[in-house]
Amino acid sequence: MRSPQRSGDSSYESRKERIDRELMELLNELRVALPGVQFLFAFLLVVPFQQRGAELTDFQRDVYFVTLLAAAVATGLLIAPAAQHRVLFRQQDKEALLRRSNRSATLGLTVLAVAIVSAVLLVTDVVFDLTLAWFTAAVVGALLAWWWLAVPFWKRARNEQDDPEH
Template identity: 50%
Template sequence: MKANETRPHLEVPPDDHDQWNFAVRRETPTQRLDRNYAEILQEVRVAQTGVQLLLAFLLTVAFTPRFATLTDFERRVYVGALVLGAAATALLIAPAAFHRLVFQRRLKRQLVLASSRFALFGLTLLMLSIGSALLLILSVTLGAALAGWFTAGALGWFALWWFVVPMWSRIRHTR
């Protein structure tokens, strides 16, 4: 490409949300993307703290004397919780890595969309990891059958507040 040639415009045309944000907030599509990415990062910071604490706990469990007394079921639950926690960690850190690799490539819209998906799937894996860790701890203290019931209730509780209520609100307030 010669110095005086211009690059083809890579941005997607403004959508309804962009138009609404400009009319109401006087916010350009680029400003909206910047704000959306900043909001995603704030949300991810909250989740990262939780997943890091959970993963730190799970990483130390295998090195405790009590670990040798776990049943095969409890060991499998432990491995599941550990792998789910690691996978959640990867997805919750992914927006930073994605940003670094697409930095100065005019891919902010793609960054925001991908980061939003990373956060949503990361939260889902975090919920499952917490559930698995809860199942492990309750299985050791109460037995597998009772632990299963408590864990199912806890997962339902997480799903209610993290997914069902927001989706209900989203559907209810959609025009």
């Protein structure tokens, strides 16, 4: 039986309800990240077959390889929670699945950031020059670190100061 719950207040959830909700929230969040990483990965798979692909410098080929691997690993990590959920369906271990899925998603987003920064580095180097490429990649990396890590951790720390029980 479902506990009475105020709108937006999860304090009345049972442990099972909380785990179910958190797992569904995580899977829904991954639905946002997956199309982007899959598009990047698909684009990277096509690059070697373009005419200009043979004209890449050794540095550009190395960056391409890092980007390709990062996109592949990010894709795998971001899909893993859904795959595990399906394989472990009705095994009565959602809490462990939620912990593994959270780690997988966090690591997947980290590797996705590497893929994005590397892709920016590669494309900017090919189209413009290496100096601008490093600068642009650094700015994009800093922005991702700020919005994906610094802001949420700052907000989390602030919330924990406001409510020491959580």
